[in-house]
Amino acid sequence: xxxxxRRNKLQKRHQTQPETFVYGSVLDxxxxxxxxxxxxxxxxxxxxxxxxxRELRRTHRxxxxxxIEIRVExxxxxxxxxxxxxxxxxxRQYRYIGFSEKDxxxxxxxxxxxxxxxxxxxxxxxxxxxxxGVPKRYQVVIDAASMFDKVQNERNPPLDGLLDxxxxxxxxxxxxxxxxxLVELREIRxxxxxxxxxxxxxxxxxRNVPVPMDPAFQYAxxxxxxxxxxxxxxxxxxLQLNRNKVYKPFQGNCLRPQYIPVFFSDKSDSGLLAxxxxxxxxxxxxxxxxxxxxLVYRVKNFAVGDGDLSRKDLWERTPERAFYFFGEVHLxxxxxxxxxxxxxxxxxxxxxxxxxxxxxxAQQLSREAGQExxxxxxxxxxxxxxxxxxxxxEELQQGTLDVALKADVQFAVRKALEDVESRLKRTQGKRQKxxxxxxxxxxxxxxxxxxxxxxxxxxxEAGRLYDVTxxxxxxxxxxxxxxxxxxxxxxxxxxxxxxxxxxLHRLRERVRDAFS
Amino acid sequence: xxSHDKKPSRFTKNKQVVRDLQCQNIxxxxxxxxxxxxxxxxxxxxxxxxxxxxxxxASITAVERGVSGEEYRDQHQLLLTAAxxxxxxxLTLLRGDIDAVLLSGQDDFGKPIAFPYDVxxxxxxxxxxxxxxxxxxxxxxAIQASIERQAACNFPCLLFISCNLDAIDEGEVKHTIxxxxxxxxxxxxxxxxxxxxxxxxxxxxxxxxxxxPYFVNQVAAxxxxxxxxxxxxxxxxxxxxxxxxxRFYLKPDTxxxxxxxxxxxxxxxINAPLIRIENGRQxxxxxxxxxxxxPDNIRTGYKKVRRREKGG
Numbered sequence: 001x002x003x004x005x006r007r008n009k010l011q012k013r014h015q016t017q018p019e020t021f022v023y024g025s026v027l028d029x030x031x032x033x034x035x036x037x038x039x040x041x042x043x044x045x046x047x048x049x050x051x052x053x054r055e056l057r058r059t060h061r062x063x064x065x066x067x068i069e070i071r072v073e074x075x076x077x078x079x080x081x082x083x084x085x086x087x088x089x090x091x092r093q094y095r096y097i098g099f100s101e102k103d104x105x106x107x108x109x110x111x112x113x114x115x116x117x118x119x120x121x122x123x124x125x126x127x128x129x130x131x132x133g134v135p136k137r138y139q140v141v142i143d144a145a146s147m148f149d150k151v152q153n154e155r156n157p158p159l160d161g162l163l164d165x166x167x168x169x170x171x172x173x174x175x176x177x178x179x180x181x182l183v184e185l186r187e188i189r190x191x192x193x194x195x196x197x198x199x200x201x202x203x204x205x206x207r208n209v210p211v212p213m214d215p216a217f218q219y220a221x222x223x224x225x226x227x228x229x230x231x232x233x234x235x236x237x238x239l240q241l242n243r244n245k246v247y248k249p250f251q252g253n254c255l256r257p258q259y260i261p262v263f264f265s266d267k268s269d270s271g272l273l274a275x276x277x278x279x280x281x282x283x284x285x286x287x288x289x290x291x292x293x294x295l296v297y298r299v300k301n302f303a304v305g306d307g308d309l310s311r312k313d314l315w316e317r318t319p320e321r322a323f324y325f326f327g328e329v330h331l332x333x334x335x336x337x338x339x340x341x342x343x344x345x346x347x348x349x350x351x352x353x354x355x356x357x358x359x360x361x362a363q364q365l366s367r368e369a370g371q372e373x374x375x376x377x378x379x380x381x382x383x384x385x386x387x388x389x390x391x392x393x394e395e396l397q398q399g400t401l402d403v404a405l406k407a408d409v410q411f412a413v414r415k416a417l418e419d420v421e422s423r424l425k426r427t428q429g430k431r432q433k434x435x436x437x438x439x440x441x442x443x444x445x446x447x448x449x450x451x452x453x454x455x456x457x458x459x460x461e462a463g464r465l466y467d468v469t470x471x472x473x474x475x476x477x478x479x480x481x482x483x484x485x486x487x488x489x490x491x492x493x494x495x496x497x498x499x500x501x502x503x504l505h506r507l508r509e510r511v512r513d514a515f516s
Numbered sequence: 517x518x519s520h521d522k523k524p525s526r527f528t529k530n531k532q533v534v535r536d537l538q539c540q541n542i543x544x545x546x547x548x549x550x551x552x553x554x555x556x557x558x559x560x561x562x563x564x565x566x567x568x569x570x571x572x573x574a575s576i577t578a579v580e581r582g583v584s585g586e587e588y589r590d591q592h593q594l595l596l597t598a599a600x601x602x603x604x605x606x607l608t609l610l611r612g613d614i615d616a617v618l619l620s621g622q623d624d625f626g627k628p629i630a631f632p633y634d635v636x637x638x639x640x641x642x643x644x645x646x647x648x649x650x651x652x653x654x655x656x657x658a659i660q661a662s663i664e665r666q667a668a669c670n671f672p673c674l675l676f677i678s679c680n681l682d683a684i685d686e687g688e689v690k691h692t693i694x695x696x697x698x699x700x701x702x703x704x705x706x707x708x709x710x711x712x713x714x715x716x717x718x719x720x721x722x723x724x725x726x727x728x729p730y731f732v733n734q735v736a737a738x739x740x741x742x743x744x745x746x747x748x749x750x751x752x753x754x755x756x757x758x759x760x761x762x763r764f765y766l767k768p769d770t771x772x773x774x775x776x777x778x779x780x781x782x783x784x785x786i787n788a789p790l791i792r793i794e795n796g797r798q799x800x801x802x803x804x805x806x807x808x809x810x811p812d813n814i815r816t817g818y819k820k821v822r823r824r825e826k827g828g
Contacts (some may be wrong), residue, residue: 069599069604069605071595071599071604071605071607073608073609073627074625074626074627075611075625075627078595078604080595080596080599080604126588126589126592128592128596139592142587155682178600180596180599180600182592182595182596184588184595186588186592187625231798238644240605242605243605243606
């Protein structure tokens, strides 16, 4: 009987009090757990700023887009934008977790967890916003420190109660045409004070957020123009960090940019899946600064991962060639969803399709890099062969080329000539020859001709070779002995041509001095 | 040149006159560095004190305490004002009570004050004789600390102080005026008559306009700063509150190790009439106080010294 009563009581209580499904400790998982790199938290707020500016531009054509301002100064970090601003509804939703009505195709942020991530870095979050056309402003205050205290002290209380108790929304009057949002992350937590490192933050922002290209980059305006032309709804906005403008990074010594559009399929009417721009190192091989090399994926002009991600995903062979270039791959498929920390994409069909289709970018770049490498090598070989031939030719003319070296010289020149001829043939056989190829063919023919002429001259004018046994009075026995020594030296030093020549030269001089 | 020339004033008519006079001082003393000046002060969450002058400054250090328990509101508002006015990048916000900040050299979060400044504006909303633990004149000590910290950097500055007549410590003021009387008597001047007039005057403005410049002069001299006091301004502020405004130009004076007597003469401080501002108009106001009568021979001596100082 007692048991029955107790059960009834419990049932009644359940009927009056709604069950709790989410508890406070989830806060930790959604904030600190999601973003091991705390700079991503800051990026979440900057994403909101960009979304607000994007909406302002979309709804008010010709509106003045002011730079986003970030002020990092102990004990807080402030992010200010003059985007469209937030309405009362949005400001109230600011306190919700996992709630977002943002259209994923039009906005960068869409999960509704970005703002709450702020509690991972700050003890208090204060947000003030006024929406264009609304003569009010709203202020949300999230007391993160007290929330976490309560989670610890009260053994994981329900999340709803926590959010209700430690968040607050106030309203005030504002000018109707005012539009702005100021986020203040107050009292940055001790374990995330690395966020105060402005240089580090600058580096992170320039690689990740949609800031313009550095005007110091010679191709900045050209690339910007191509992106505006080819990437629908392309958006970039200036950003100032502690008064300093932030620009996308670049590497100086590069060739003119190239562009690759990638379509959803090979059909002529399929839409654009990605638009890639890249520049190649003007010097040999990889760019020196690795962190600024490679292709970076961009979704809504925000970076996803770094140059290593595309290198891993797209370069099946010769991955080292990924860093011969730097550039961006702007992805236009709305089904592609970056992970929360934007270091990769969610694993779905869109991602597989994107990898599959974008591999052609890597193939093209790899081919270019291979071709460029082959051209460079050919050029080097030509120069080397030309040098060898010229030097030996001079020695032969001056009568200083030792008869003992004749076979070695012949062998070296023939070998170089064979190499030149084979590369020349390959280059001549290429279906598409660029200016560099044409230049190499011209130079190759000339060098091959010189080498052939030299070999013929060497054969024809063997009498011009210097023979010390004939140049100085020497007995037959002496001659035999000298030739024996030379033969031994040639055998022993056959792999060290330079040393052999040096030793023979000295021996020849000593013999000449001794016998003359 | 300044934006308030074009925009409607943010201040009452009277306060605007004070602001104009202060601005004249800034231009007069720092004409060649306008645009690169450094400001330190209490500029309020709406930053009224500094917005019109913002083009003059390369950096603005604002101190804001906020309302107890909700400190973040005013501090956040100040950041918002700065951002909306495009001066967020110039702003350094020190969070805490300005007196505590000046005394400790850092704010509540350990952020240090980066002296020197060109303009130090202590626009107090209350009186100067505020005591925290019934013994310390915290505000006066803070003013003293600001002068000393500035002096340590060996850099000239303008010091603006505004206060009302709240909680004047008559004992402190009376003793100081007694000291002035002793000093004047020592030189055989009309110290008795003059100081009595100040002590019995029914308007406390009379005593404060003597006390504050004397205090600043003495502190500055001790810190090896020469002080030039501008005429004290009195006006009626919001809700009929009587406000006094003081302006000083302090410049390094390190010719000797031993501190010098204040270079500014007592007669200059005492005899300069107040500027009384009413309905936006400036009036000379003596408060019917007697002037300090400097004997002719002394005056001549002073003139000689002045001529010598000017290189005449």
